[in-house]
Amino acid sequence: MTGLRQLQRQRVREAISSVAIRLFLERGFDEVPVTEVAAVAGVSKPTLFKYFPTKEDLVLHRIADHQGEAARVVRASGEPPVEALRRHFLDGLARHDPVTGLNDHPEVVAYHRMVFSTPSLAARVFHHMSLDERALAEALAEKTDDLTAGLLAGQVLATQRVLAQRNWRLLAQGVPLEEVEPEAVRAAERAFSLLPAV
Numbered sequence: 001m002t003g004l005r006q007l008q009r010q011r012v013r014e015a016i017s018s019v020a021i022r023l024f025l026e027r028g029f030d031e032v033p034v035t036e037v038a039a040v041a042g043v044s045k046p047t048l049f050k051y052f053p054t055k056e057d058l059v060l061h062r063i064a065d066h067q068g069e070a071a072r073v074v075r076a077s078g079e080p081p082v083e084a085l086r087r088h089f090l091d092g093l094a095r096h097d098p099v100t101g102l103n104d105h106p107e108v109v110a111y112h113r114m115v116f117s118t119p120s121l122a123a124r125v126f127h128h129m130s131l132d133e134r135a136l137a138e139a140l141a142e143k144t145d146d147l148t149a150g151l152l153a154g155q156v157l158a159t160q161r162v163l164a165q166r167n168w169r170l171l172a173q174g175v176p177l178e179e180v181e182p183e184a185v186r187a188a189e190r191a192f193s194l195l196p197a198v
Contacts, residue, residue: 013051013061016041020058025110029059029118056124059115063128066099070132070156071139081140085156086192089163093184096177101167102184104177112168133157144198152198159191 019041023032034055038048052058070085077084092100098108115121133153140149166187170180 009051012043016043016048016051017058017061020052021062021111024059024114025107029055029114029121034058054124056121059111059121060124060128062111063099063125067128068132068135070153070160071135074136074139075142081143081152081198082156082192082195083197086188089160089188089192090185093167093181093188099164100184101164101169101171102177102181104171104180109168109172113172116165116168129157129161140198148196148198152196155195159195163188163191 016037020032020037023037023040034048035045037058038045041048052061070088073084073088074081079087089100093102096103098105098111101112103109115125136156137146137150137153140152143149144152163184167180167184170183171177
């Protein structure tokens, strides 16, 4: 029964978020009040806030499944950490994972544009990144000293962010995916080669 209840909660959560993102992409994040999102989604405002404590969470829950991902990659791999993270990022490029910026679906491109051009959303993304950085530093500290772990965690996440934004910007400028992809792979290989081996 618990599994069914969780599945139902997840469906409601996804439905509310999908409505919100559709409205935000149509009219702009700041132009759509939470009360309208709740009404269109067919839930009360208190119910909406039970699932999403802030308006920003309506958008950023789509990246929440990536929270702590770099730390999980490091812990799960028998490879040196930087190599494991490089391979994971390249695998994401090959899958056109939206988190790598290499996805030309119009809604994904518009989603990135909204996130990076809306100050409150961009600030929350950086908050998520700081949590990821802390988690990655803890995972790396199991293999090296605390200072090296902290410095490398910051470098890795900055590298991934710069690469993803670069890919997204090229696609947003209209450069075809088939042209961006080989350049994205080359850039990722170069960027990860600049990171110190641990």
